[in-house]
Amino acid sequence: MTKRKTLIDVATAAGVSKMTASRALRGDRDVSAASKERVIKAAKEIGYFGNNLAASLSSERSDIIGVVVPSLTNIVFPQAMSGVSDALVGTGLQPAFGVTDYDLDREYEVVGRMLSWRPAGMIVTGVDQSAPTRQLLSEAGIPIVQIMDSDGDAIDSIVGFSHRAAGTEMAQALLKKGRQRFGYIGCNLQSDLRAGRRRQGFEDALRQSGLNFEASLTRECLSSVGDGRALTQQILTENPDLDCIYYSNDDVAFGGLCYCLHSGMGVPDRVALSGFNGLGILQGFPGLIATSTTLRRDIGHAAADIIVGSLKAAKRASQTIIMQPQTLLGALDETP
Amino acid sequence: MTKRKTLIDVATAAGVSKMTASRALRGDRDVSAASKERVIKAAKEIGYFGNNLAASLSSERSDIIGVVVPSLTNIVFPQAMSGVSDALVGTGLQPAFGVTDYDLDREYEVVGRMLSWRPAGMIVTGVDQSAPTRQLLSEAGIPIVQIMDSDGDAIDSIVGFSHRAAGTEMAQALLKKGRQRFGYIGCNLQSDLRAGRRRQGFEDALRQSGLNFEASLTRECLSSVGDGRALTQQILTENPDLDCIYYSNDDVAFGGLCYCLHSGMGVPDRVALSGFNGLGILQGFPGLIATSTTLRRDIGHAAADIIVGSLKAAKRASQTIIMQPQTLLGALDETP
DNA sequence: GCAGGTATCGATACCGGTATCGATACCAGT
DNA sequence: ACTGGTATCGATACCGGTATCGATACCTGC
Numbered sequence: 001m002t003k004r005k006t007l008i009d010v011a012t013a014a015g016v017s018k019m020t021a022s023r024a025l026r027g028d029r030d031v032s033a034a035s036k037e038r039v040i041k042a043a044k045e046i047g048y049f050g051n052n053l054a055a056s057l058s059s060e061r062s063d064i065i066g067v068v069v070p071s072l073t074n075i076v077f078p079q080a081m082s083g084v085s086d087a088l089v090g091t092g093l094q095p096a097f098g099v100t101d102y103d104l105d106r107e108y109e110v111v112g113r114m115l116s117w118r119p120a121g122m123i124v125t126g127v128d129q130s131a132p133t134r135q136l137l138s139e140a141g142i143p144i145v146q147i148m149d150s151d152g153d154a155i156d157s158i159v160g161f162s163h164r165a166a167g168t169e170m171a172q173a174l175l176k177k178g179r180q181r182f183g184y185i186g187c188n189l190q191s192d193l194r195a196g197r198r199r200q201g202f203e204d205a206l207r208q209s210g211l212n213f214e215a216s217l218t219r220e221c222l223s224s225v226g227d228g229r230a231l232t233q234q235i236l237t238e239n240p241d242l243d244c245i246y247y248s249n250d251d252v253a254f255g256g257l258c259y260c261l262h263s264g265m266g267v268p269d270r271v272a273l274s275g276f277n278g279l280g281i282l283q284g285f286p287g288l289i290a291t292s293t294t295l296r297r298d299i300g301h302a303a304a305d306i307i308v309g310s311l312k313a314a315k316r317a318s319q320t321i322i323m324q325p326q327t328l329l330g331a332l333d334e335t336p
Numbered sequence: 337m338t339k340r341k342t343l344i345d346v347a348t349a350a351g352v353s354k355m356t357a358s359r360a361l362r363g364d365r366d367v368s369a370a371s372k373e374r375v376i377k378a379a380k381e382i383g384y385f386g387n388n389l390a391a392s393l394s395s396e397r398s399d400i401i402g403v404v405v406p407s408l409t410n411i412v413f414p415q416a417m418s419g420v421s422d423a424l425v426g427t428g429l430q431p432a433f434g435v436t437d438y439d440l441d442r443e444y445e446v447v448g449r450m451l452s453w454r455p456a457g458m459i460v461t462g463v464d465q466s467a468p469t470r471q472l473l474s475e476a477g478i479p480i481v482q483i484m485d486s487d488g489d490a491i492d493s494i495v496g497f498s499h500r501a502a503g504t505e506m507a508q509a510l511l512k513k514g515r516q517r518f519g520y521i522g523c524n525l526q527s528d529l530r531a532g533r534r535r536q537g538f539e540d541a542l543r544q545s546g547l548n549f550e551a552s553l554t555r556e557c558l559s560s561v562g563d564g565r566a567l568t569q570q571i572l573t574e575n576p577d578l579d580c581i582y583y584s585n586d587d588v589a590f591g592g593l594c595y596c597l598h599s600g601m602g603v604p605d606r607v608a609l610s611g612f613n614g615l616g617i618l619q620g621f622p623g624l625i626a627t628s629t630t631l632r633r634d635i636g637h638a639a640a641d642i643i644v645g646s647l648k649a650a651k652r653a654s655q656t657i658i659m660q661p662q663t664l665l666g667a668l669d670e671t672p
Numbered sequence: 673g674c675a676g677g678t679a680t681c682g683a684t685a686c687c688g689g690t691a692t693c694g695a696t697a698c699c700a701g702t
Numbered sequence: 703a704c705t706g707g708t709a710t711c712g713a714t715a716c717c718g719g720t721a722t723c724g725a726t727a728c729c730t731g732c
Contacts, residue, residue: 004477006688017712022690030710049472052452053398054688057389057717072418078408085408085435094449097433099421113430116388136385141340226619258620261597281617283562284594342718353682358720368680390718393687678729684722691716699708 005048013042025050056118063093065307066114066122070102070191074249076277076296077125080147083300084123091308093120102191104130115140121307123300127152127160128193143310145303148296149194150322158320159303163194166292166325167201170246170274173327174290175209177335179244179272182206184213185231185256186248187221195248198276202246213246215239221252225281228255233263236271243271250275250282253289261285268332278328287330294325341384349378361386392454399429401643402450402458406438406527410585412613412632413461416483419636420459427644429456438527440466451476457643459636463488463496464529479646481639484632485530486658494656495639499530502628502661503537506582506610509663510626511545513671515580515608518542520549521567521592522584523557531584534612538582549582551575557588561617564591569599572607579607586611586618589625597621604668614664623666630661 011021016035023031024039031039042048056062067084069077084095098114100107107124111133114122121143127150129137137144137155144156151162174182189196206212217235221227228251236242236259247253253275260267267273267288275282278293302321310317347357352371359367360375367375378384392398403420405413420431432455434446443460447469450458457479463486465473473480473491480492487498510518525532542548553571557563564587572578572595583589589611596603603609603624611618614629638657646653 008688018689019691019712020710023711026690028690032710035710047471047475049448050452051393051454051688052449053389053393053454054717055690057387057393057719058688058690060690060717062389072414072421073411075409075411075414078411078414082408082435094434098430099418112385113388116386118387118389135383139383223616223619225617226622229620254617255620262621280559281561281590283559284565284591285598286562344718354719355682355721356680359681362720364720366680371680387718390687391720393689394718394720396687396720674732676730679727681724681726683724686721687719689717692714694711694713696711697709700706702703702705 004051005046006051007048009046010039010043010048013046014039060118061120062118064096064117064119065093065304066098066111066117066119067095068098068100068107068110068114068122068124070100070107070125072099075279076148076294079296080125080300083297083302084304085300086297087301087304087308093304093308093311095304102188104128104133108133108136111136120311121145123147123303123307125149126194127154127158129155143307145306147299147303149197150320151194151197154318154320156318157303157306159299159306159323161294161322161324162201163197164201164204166276166294166327167198167203167246168205169201169325169327170198170276170290170292171202171205173329174244174246174272174274174332175205175211177272177329177332180211181239181241181243182211182213183235183239183242183245184216184218184247185228185235185245185252186216186218187224187227187252189218189248190220192248195276199246199248214242218248224249224251225255225258228252229259230255232256232259236260236265245271245273247273247275250277250279250289250291253291254279254281254284257285257289268330268335272332276325278326290327290329290332292325292327295323299323340387341382342387343384345382346375346379346384349382350375396454398454398456400432400453400455401429401640402434402447402453402455403431404434404436404443404446404450404458404460406436406443406461408435411615412484412630415632416461416636419633419638420640421636422633423637423640423644429640429644429647431640438524440464440469444469444472447472456647457481459483459639459643461485462530463490463494465491479643481642483635483639485533486656487530487533490654490656492654493639493642495635495642495659497630497658497660498537499533500537500540502612502630502663503534503539503582504541505537505661505663506534506612506626506628507538507541509665510580510582510608510610510668511541511547513608513665513668516547517575517577517579518547518549519571519575519578519581520552520554520583521564521571521581521588522552522554523560523563523588525554525584526556528584531612535582535584550578554584560585560587561591561594564588565595566591568592568595572596572601581607581609583609583611586613586615586625586627589627590615590617590620593621593625604666605671608668612661614662626663626665626668628661628663631659635659
């Protein structure tokens, strides 16, 4: 490969100093229109693309926004990332994504490595960071936004909602519809603390009515839909009297719905199914699964906006934005 | 915020020069065990996390692997990213993801910006890059791997398969099962060139048997499952004689299955449905949709391995790995 | 005791940009 | 003609690390 082009090559080609070339390319002032044009033309001709490393090192700032998510295989996180990505288009900022696999030590590692690229801001998922991670973030001196969850202490800003409250609200809605015998099915609860909080919130509401889950199956899962189907078969076989099942999320609930449809069990009359997220998959059988719709894209978008805003304002303005999930009962709503 | 710690702070704290500190932290040779220990201890105490910008600028290399995908909302790409991410754990390399939204100009932009971080390697999706993008990549002097598609010219290495062949194979399998009246339903074909190639391959096989699609509905979609359901209703209403529908992918096909189950149409006896990817969602109704299973995670993993390997070997060894999809007919296989 | 080798360390020169400030040229106003 | 101001540009000093090479100390064998 040929040596990579540097700013000096551009400057030489344009017949100016590298400083003038630098200014011209960045649209800085103090450059005549004529030089500017010559430099830009020269840069294009020799195929110059700059070196962010040097630029950021020198200017003590980069245009990277670090985004840390626990998983890529749960579609809600890519959707949130998508919102971030969209919000940053045209701002000159660029997202960089990192994955933690729901592991707090990995998260520390990933955050540390990201910070060492001196990003302009960071977006991290959830509020359950370890103490060292929180310290890293809060000492970084850049805007930090925690997303997807508001059941905890803020490092700086938060865009999310209370999973606990979402669980409670869903339980209350189902109770109001006369459901009494509840089962719970969950996947990956070890690591997914937010799903655990939803369950807790749900349980709280049940207890307030003197009830509790009559059965509960939790398991580390691979295929959410397939496992949801299998676990639903198991729970309904072992507990044929259940009239409502709360799932850790929509994927698993949808698997349950597939089982019920396949075995001819009436949904939601005979047994009501309730998930979480309002995923697109539910459109396969509209209204049959009660869910809480969460605005993942909007959350990602809003988080990015906070960072863009506080970079422009050149000051940290911590804020907390709650994007309340909406409880949708679907067909269940039409029953008395 | 307090001034960020630099290597000099660590060196001072440990009572050595910054050069010795640098060597100690990187595990370089030429450092006594005693100094090494003191430096590492000092670094931990003052919370030093390095500055990748300076390190990479100076050493002319970074530990970033750039990964460019067209979309985050189509689950197959996050799955491939996941494979990359896994493969890089423990290698000291770090993935950085970029999104193009299926836009060739955005792709050029994203690739250019990534390259200006001087990554150690790049993984890009597909083989349909624009000429300028290809030039950027091939001149970067780093290992490049194109993934997910082998129907085109390689820049360097390729890990993928022929979508065209996959379409052909599926059509042949369905023809062999006696299907004769085919419909096609596709979402987002404008941008998803690979889905288009599958359709072409499928059509090729039909023509060889003197057949063709009797009906075809394509549309830019939002919710694949929901749109698949609606489009299937439409195509079957307008063409009640179809005995097989090929979809652009499994999501859309699954929506179609939901419609058929809901309206009591026998699948696959009355009408066979065929998708692509072997998604987990199919486990909701195992075997009812014929599909081609693609190894997204493995593709991502293999691509990352190629880069890791060629970095270790310090030479570019272009290779092409074909991970052939497997055509699964499911329940259809049990019909004569 | 001395030559030659090895282990350890630090001074110095970069890497490729940007910030800063001074130099130069040119203009208008008096 | 001279002064003061503005527009344009370049020399220089960094940013925070790493590569290189020379310096020093210590050890070994004869």
